[in-house]
Amino acid sequence: MERKYLLGNEAIAHACLEAGVDFVSGYPGTPSSEVIDTLRAQPERPYYLEWSVNEKVALENALAAAWCGVRAICTMKHVGLNVAADPLMTSAYTGVTGGLVILSADDPFAHSSQNEQDTRCYAHFARVPCLDPAGVQEAHDMIPAAFGLSEEFGLPVIFRPTTRICHSKGDVELGPVATTGPRKGDFHKDPRQYVVIPAHTRILHKKLNEKQPAIRKRLVEMGFNRCEIRGKTAIVASGIGATYVQELLPEGVSFMKIGAYPIDEEWLGEFVRKHEKVLVIEELAPEVEETVRQVAGTVAVFGKKNGFAPYEGELSPQAVAAIMAKAGFLKTSPFAPQEPVQNLPVRPPILCAGCLHRGTFYAIKKVFRDGIYPSDIGCYTLGLQLGVVDTTICMGASITVASGISHSGEIRDVVCTIGDSTFLHSGVQGLMNAVYNDANMTVVIVDNRITAMTGHQPNPNTGITACGVETPAVSLDAVCRACGATFVETVDSYDITGMVNVLSEAKKRKGVKVIIAKQMCVISARRAGVKRGRYTVDPDICTGCGTCVRFGCPAIEFADEKASINELCSGCAVCAQLCPAGAIIREGKK
């Protein structure tokens, strides 16, 4: 046994090695990405591993591998499961032979997401087991159990960590890495199982439902759902909320910890009815609470449904203490409210100094002054701060929102932005549709050749696989032309004149115009050793007009009516092109 200080996702990845995983697929998404990033960085990989183009593709690949009898894990963030929902719902019918674990990481408080949906509801909907860890150690321990459970019941198992598990750290007790594998896939033809025509699927649905009671019992036996009776009042808690409750639990209050779904209602009811008052604490949806209420009879239940706990946001020790105090489980919270110092300048995340997207946004705004700017999911969503992001809803929706606006009768120009990875994830269908239906719009693919925001994972546009093997890079130009677009122009994102020219040309034309604004991600460039000279402001020439400051680059500062450039400068030279006085020059050139 070894003890290491690990990030939750690193502990989960190690547990996959302990479980002898054979097949790994997924699409990057915070907070899930480091699981595959850890697995692909292993010096020896006795398993197949891929970054897939999207979550649906990832899950279908993993499902097929599990049909062949090998152990597969498929990772994504919670909203990725929406994309993969189609195969998910029917994979519960077909089942699996090898263990299939679907890791869908939730993000309460939407630290890095567009919503706060709860993956446990999907598990409920699909009728597959769901494991919901309360800490890093339990997340680690649940993974081998999840594979076992999947094989025992022939069902995919959803594993649902949250941001506070994935991105927490702890000293974790690790088990030995499996030495049995790798298993070899062996597909047994069985159309009644794998061809879901109506005649087959009706029977499979019945079989899925028949599995449920045994699953509920098994989850209690496995110890993921457990309880201790200590008095006449009780707290039932799940996920990280259970950890916070344990930190605060007064003597004489019973405690039930839920770590797996579906919950055995008989077992739950027996516990609940031994108490007079039960408080339910869980993040997001009232998944546990609804089951508690079903079995509670006359027992008073406190939770979200009667206003004692919030439906939204993430829990914290102080939030849990406040809920417990409100429901009468603590006299007062042990944490006195603390007011942060007010009126400090905010420091939100910002596009890096030298980020290729900043110049592109500048040019779009210059050419399409009254334009409407749908955008997408990626670093470039930060273009919001520059006033060039009007909509963001989900992956790929920049192009479809643009075509919808264009067809709505809105007369202003529509210019959307989408990253290369997002375009390949689910943007390309929108482009095909827009061309097919003759929308009038401009698509700017902001192409940095990497999935940057989630930690620089390669994608089909990078020309390198997740395991670092060279592979033919997709040609975005050819893909767009194959979709039927005739105006497809590639331009260097750092060349503002070129960018303005090509955007102006697109503005004149009808139909769907595509511009590929291309440049390396400045972080990738730095790692690759690209060195450009820094730029500096000549104070004698600077008129203090503020044009460069409004550009919003963190390398540009302003004091005493003069601009200056700090050490963050990466030498992209875009600000030098913008300065009307010509005061920004390469360092050492004066």
Next chain:
Amino acid sequence: MTGSYDILIVGIGGQGTILASNILGEACLIEGRHIKGAETHGMAQRGGSVESHIRIDGLYGPLIPPGQADLLVSFDLLEAVRYSHYLKNGGTAVVSRSLVLPTSVFTQKLTPPTEAELIAALKKNGLCIIDADRIATEAGSPLSQNVVMLGAASRWIPLRSESLLEAVKRLVPKKTIEINAKAFEMGRDAGGKN
């Protein structure tokens, strides 16, 4: 109330808060002690304000409630003030004398707080200001500022300084072990003078 020693490390994405957390984790492993932590990953790292919670001897959750931290270690004066409400009464802030103004100050033409104002705002608790940039440069590299800060903070952290130094040596890139070991020692000296 759980008997953990709670440290909040704050700074700006890219300043090395995560390495500092890993060093503390490794030092706890060396001493056979439990540790829990939580940190900022993902897009929020892009030049944004970041926080890393560390609970030495922590058994439960990774988050430190406001008003409960024993020690605040900040790589920036403004960030120190932003998170100062996390400190408990009688807690200590170990703060780098570095002030990176957020871009919002320039784009929105805000009047930024001065160094003196920020230091005054931190004075209600124990305060140790460290010239991390200067000390790191003297140690051999300005990139070792995070290790300088950890060295200074080690005066308050209930771990043996040998364990921390050993953890530094294990976790920094091989080529920089000597510089970082020196940075740690010099930071520790600076922490002792306050």
